Amino acid sequence: MLSMKGKYGLKALYHLAGLPPGAMAQSVEIAEKYAISKKFLDAILADLRHSGFVHARKGRGGGYCLTRSPDSIMVGHVLRVLDGPLAPIHCASRTAYHRCHDCPDENACAVRLTMLEVREAIASVLDNKSLTAMREMVEAETSDLEQALAVS
Amino acid sequence: MTLHVAIIGGGASGALAAAHLLRRRINPERLRITIVERHDDIGCGIAYSTDHSSHLLNTRVHNMSAFPEEPDHFQRWLERNGLGGGHGADFVARKTYGRYLAELIAPEPDAPSVPRLRIVNQECTGLRVHDHGVELALSDGSSLPSHFAILATGCRDHRQEPNLADPWSWRKDHDSAMPVVLVGTGLTMVDMTLSLLDAGHTGPIYALSRRGLLPQPHRPTKPLKLSAADIPIGSSFAYMSHWLRTTIRMHEAAGGDWRDVIDGLRPHTQLLWRHLPHESRKRFLRHASSMWDTHRHRMPPSSAARIAEARASGLLRIVKGHFEAAKRTAAGTNVIYRPSGNAESSVLEASHAIDCRGFRRLSLPTRNQLIQSMLDDGLAEIDALNLGLHFDQNDALVDGYGQSSSRIFGIGPITRGAHWEITAVPDIREQAARLAALLLGHPGLSASASRRGIV
Numbered sequence: 001m002l003s004m005k006g007k008y009g010l011k012a013l014y015h016l017a018g019l020p021p022g023a024m025a026q027s028v029e030i031a032e033k034y035a036i037s038k039k040f041l042d043a044i045l046a047d048l049r050h051s052g053f054v055h056a057r058k059g060r061g062g063g064y065c066l067t068r069s070p071d072s073i074m075v076g077h078v079l080r081v082l083d084g085p086l087a088p089i090h091c092a093s094r095t096a097y098h099r100c101h102d103c104p105d106e107n108a109c110a111v112r113l114t115m116l117e118v119r120e121a122i123a124s125v126l127d128n129k130s131l132t133a134m135r136e137m138v139e140a141e142t143s144d145l146e147q148a149l150a151v152s
Numbered sequence: 153m154t155l156h157v158a159i160i161g162g163g164a165s166g167a168l169a170a171a172h173l174l175r176r177r178i179n180p181e182r183l184r185i186t187i188v189e190r191h192d193d194i195g196c197g198i199a200y201s202t203d204h205s206s207h208l209l210n211t212r213v214h215n216m217s218a219f220p221e222e223p224d225h226f227q228r229w230l231e232r233n234g235l236g237g238g239h240g241a242d243f244v245a246r247k248t249y250g251r252y253l254a255e256l257i258a259p260e261p262d263a264p265s266v267p268r269l270r271i272v273n274q275e276c277t278g279l280r281v282h283d284h285g286v287e288l289a290l291s292d293g294s295s296l297p298s299h300f301a302i303l304a305t306g307c308r309d310h311r312q313e314p315n316l317a318d319p320w321s322w323r324k325d326h327d328s329a330m331p332v333v334l335v336g337t338g339l340t341m342v343d344m345t346l347s348l349l350d351a352g353h354t355g356p357i358y359a360l361s362r363r364g365l366l367p368q369p370h371r372p373t374k375p376l377k378l379s380a381a382d383i384p385i386g387s388s389f390a391y392m393s394h395w396l397r398t399t400i401r402m403h404e405a406a407g408g409d410w411r412d413v414i415d416g417l418r419p420h421t422q423l424l425w426r427h428l429p430h431e432s433r434k435r436f437l438r439h440a441s442s443m444w445d446t447h448r449h450r451m452p453p454s455s456a457a458r459i460a461e462a463r464a465s466g467l468l469r470i471v472k473g474h475f476e477a478a479k480r481t482a483a484g485t486n487v488i489y490r491p492s493g494n495a496e497s498s499v500l501e502a503s504h505a506i507d508c509r510g511f512r513r514l515s516l517p518t519r520n521q522l523i524q525s526m527l528d529d530g531l532a533e534i535d536a537l538n539l540g541l542h543f544d545q546n547d548a549l550v551d552g553y554g555q556s557s558s559r560i561f562g563i564g565p566i567t568r569g570a571h572w573e574i575t576a577v578p579d580i581r582e583q584a585a586r587l588a589a590l591l592l593g594h595p596g597l598s599a600s601a602s603r604r605g606i607v
Contacts, residue, residue: 052388052429067388068429077386077427086381094416095382095399116379123381127427 006083008036009044010134013078016054017070017131024063044082051081066131075134076126086122089115154182157591158288158298160276160522162189163197164253165564165580166304170269171218171256172581172588183592185269186296187257188276188288193250194257198306198320200250206346208243208452210339212370215578216249218256220585226252243370243452272296278525279560286559300591303549303562305522307514307540315478315485316507319344326484326503329355333487333500335475336508337361342451342459344506345468349458357468358500359508360489364472365446369456373409376416383417385424389432392424393440414447421448422579425572426545433537433572449576471500478505511565511575513538527552531560535569543570547587561587 011034019025027045031038045064048054053073054064066073080086087093091106092115099106106112157173159166170185177183187194193201209216217225229252230236235244259267278289279301288296319340326332332348334341337359345357384395396417400410417424428436436444451459462468473489476497484503491498514534518524523541526532530552535542540562542550547567549560563583565575573579 051384051391052432067431072429074386074427077384080381080384081387081391085379093382094376094378095402119379119381123379127380127385 002079003083004040005044006079008034008041009048009078009082010075011036012041012045012064013048013053013066013070013073013131014134016064016066017073017135019065022065024057024061024065026063029063047082048078053078053081070131070135071133073131074127075129075131076123079126086119086126087115088118088122092116092119154184155300155592156184156186156285156298157300157302158286158296159185159187159302159304160288161197161304161306161564162187162191162194162271163304163306163564164195164199164250164577165197165306165566165584166302167195167197167253167257168218168577168580168584169302169304169563169587171253172584173591174257174268175219176585176588176592178592183268186298187269187271188274188290188296189271190273190275190291192273193254194271195253195255196247196250198308200246200253202320202343203247204343204347204350205245205247206350206455207246207343208455209246209249210243210367210370210449210451211576211578212242213244214242218253218577218581220578220581229255243454275521277521278529279522279531281531281557281559299559301560302587303541303560303566304564305520306565307511307520307523307568313478313507315480316505317485319506319508322504322506327355328353330484330503331356331358331501333357333485333502333505334359334508335361335478335487335505336510337364337366337470338445338508338510339367339449339451340508340510342367342455344508345462346455346458349462349467354467355503356466357462358471358487358502359468360471360473360475360487360500361442362472362474362492363442364470364492365442366459366470367446367449367451367456368411369453370450371409371411371453373411373415375418376403376408376412378413378416378420380420380423383420383424385420385427386429388429389435389440392428392432410447411450418448418573418578421573422571426570430536437537448573473498475509511539511568514540531557537569539568539572540566541569543567545570546590547583561591563587 012030015030015033016025027041028038031041045054049056052067055067056064076086085093085095089112090098091100091112103109159169166187166189170187173183173185213227213230214223217223219225230244235248257269274290274292276288277291280287285297285299286301288298288301290296316335328351332355334344334357341359348357384392400413403413404410459468472492476488476490479486479488485505487500487502487505488497489500532549533542533552543562544550544556547561547563548556549562550556564580567574574583
């Protein structure tokens with residue numbers, strides 16, 4: 001499941017990916033635009049800074065920007081850092097593993113085995129979706145809508 | 153139409169490329185392979201041409217099959233040839249593996265009159281691409297037309313440090329009481345030390361490297377079944393190494409061994425490298441690659457025991473320092489180095505000094521004539537970190553204008569810039585399988601080919 005943290009983190013990066021080269025955005029600006037609590041957003045941006053996705057500069061003219069081109073940052077990269085291993089269920093992860101308390105034998109658990117497959121599918125979608133691709137999806141949707149409105 | 157593939161370089165990478173093409177072809181009559189290799193021992197290359205029985209494979213037998221879909225292929229070959237040695241012999245001699253690779257591509261008894269695989273004892277000096285294929289210029293002045301060319305040259309430029317001896321062509325005809333310096337403390341140093349010990353060397357052996365880190369010994373492992381979904385790919389080097397240390401600490405606290413984590417990460421190292429940002433790749437090479445290598449590329453327990461014994465007796469001495477230069481003297485070779493934490497250089501006097509540093513970065517101009525001519529013609533470019541040539545995700549060569557070639561591909565260490573970990577058979581065989589499927593244009597053919605028992 002996508003946590004609030006993951007969702008807001010992606011929105012913030014989506015915003016930064018739309019900035020002109022060299023420009024920076026302040027967290028208050030992102031928080032207002034997407035209706036996120038600024039305190040929460042600052043914590044998320046700190047995580048994204050520690051994992052090497054955003055740069056932060058203090059002071060006047062400061063703010064946040066991406067450390068590299070948005071087409072090399074994948075949604076899957078970001079969610080692993082903010083939400084932990086991509087796993088639809090805890091027992092399907094090796095590193096953030098928790099056993100289900102009602103499970104007698106996890107190796108024979110049909111749900112777990114199914115979710116292990118789901119996990120691979122999730123990774124293959126998210127690891128091929130870049131921030132640039134996210135912006136293009138939104139642009140395609142908006143221009144479709146505009147065309148529909150223009151026709152009617 | 154008969155598909156003609158030219159493979160440049162007949163070492164382990166070239167042999168694996170040929171073996172996978174032969175195994176995956178649909179119509180045997182419609183495939184011709186030419187391996188261009190100056191030396192006679194096809195399949196051996198630098199890795200497996202050593203005839204020394206102390207030079208063991210640094211990977212267990214069960215991980216060394218040439219075909220990933222048939223993991224016991226090498227094991228069965230050993231048994232058929234009476235070389236199995238039962239369960240105790242996890243690590244066999246490297247020359248044995250060279251024989252195995254050579255046999256994979258040897259002509260079959262019922263070979264057609266025109267052999268499917270031909271070996272040309274020449275050096276390839278240049279390539280020319282045209283609309284329908286690629287033409288290889290050979291050292292005797294002739295040319296070889298083909299549809300595709302696969303670069304399997306490795307990327308060694310052995311004349312880089314002319315005063316250091318080459319470990320694989322060095323002749324042991326010296327006074328065995330004289331000191332020897334080995335530059336580098338990795339697996340090649342282990343091999344050279346074992347050779348010296350076998351030859352009854354009694355003088356001191358100095359092994360020099362910046363941090364003096366030796367390969368870790370192998371232990372039985374239960375690799376952690378990590379999925380790509382578990383690993384924080386795309387994050388920075390600092391974040392990634394913190395994650396790795398934490399994962400190892402947690403695994404060890406639960407009673408496991410660090411090797412389980414490293415081996416669990418292994419199937420994903422190429423993915424990891426591909427997603428690692430450029431700055432982080434640089435930081436990794438600068439700060440962590442020797443640490444990674446000593447944990448990832450381990451030595452067999454029997455070698456580790458002999459190395460430990462040689463160190464305990466004072467015969468083998470590890471020197472921490474930065475190699476600066478080697479100078480020939482009347483008595484042998486002097487190695488000039490700067491001891492770690494010291495501003496002043498020191499000298500090690502030896503009868504021989506051997507270059508055991510393994511893969512180096514490409515420095516231009518390179519003495520490798522083919523690579524240099526491709527760079528000059530704009531057919532190729534060096535990758536961003538000077539590890540080899542620039543190849544794309546499908547192992548197609550990228551030219552000086554950033555365009556992927558549809559005719560020239562690469563396999564093995566020459567593609568290090570794209571994959572980083574591409575020097576061991578378990579990695580190269582996967583690459584060979586991908587490449588064969590791509591060139592033959594039929595992915596998914598591998599399963600049916602192995603059922604029919606081809607090769």
